[in-house]
Amino acid sequence: MDQKRAWTLIEHARVATLGTVRPDGSPHLVPCVFAPAAPVVYVPVDAKPKRTRALTRLANLERDPRGVLLFQGWDEDWSRLWWVRLDGHARVLDGPADLDEPRRLLLARYPQYRAPLELHPIIEVHIDAWAGWSASAENAP
Secondary structure (H helix, E strand, O other): OOHHHHHHHHHHOOOEEEEEEOOOOOEEEEEEOOEEEOOEEEEEEEOOOOOOOOOHHHHHHHHOOEEEEEEEEOOOOHHHOEEEEEEEEEEEEOOHHHHHHHHHHHHHHOOOOOOHHHEEEEEEEEEEEEEEEEOOOOOOO
16 A cells, blocks of 8 residues: 555544553553544544543653554455554644644534544644555545
8 A cells, every 4th residue: 555545544434543652661551532644633522521620641742652543444254354553653742833724624524523632632643654544545534
């Protein structure tokens, strides 16, 4: 799979899995929504109910900025299977000026979000490397 095809698949995907590194070195994985804006991907922390706003993923990234995003396409027709993994380093955007563009992209991509202020903070993942696979060159998102 070439990089152009990988980005096309990512742009059509609706969810991903964000991986960060826990203090003991083990992986911490969470499903997420995202907005691709090569060479970065934005992942929001939104206002949906959570036990706490002090999320493990944010603490992990503050301590160790390494992150990974995994996108995948599933279909009962296995000729349509694919995945793309983006390895990178992340930072947590918290200031108003840093949030404007990511919020605009996320609101355009997900109409379920109603107001920019519900997207705070936002994780910005800078892509360092990528890998991908597809069962067929013609599989469609």
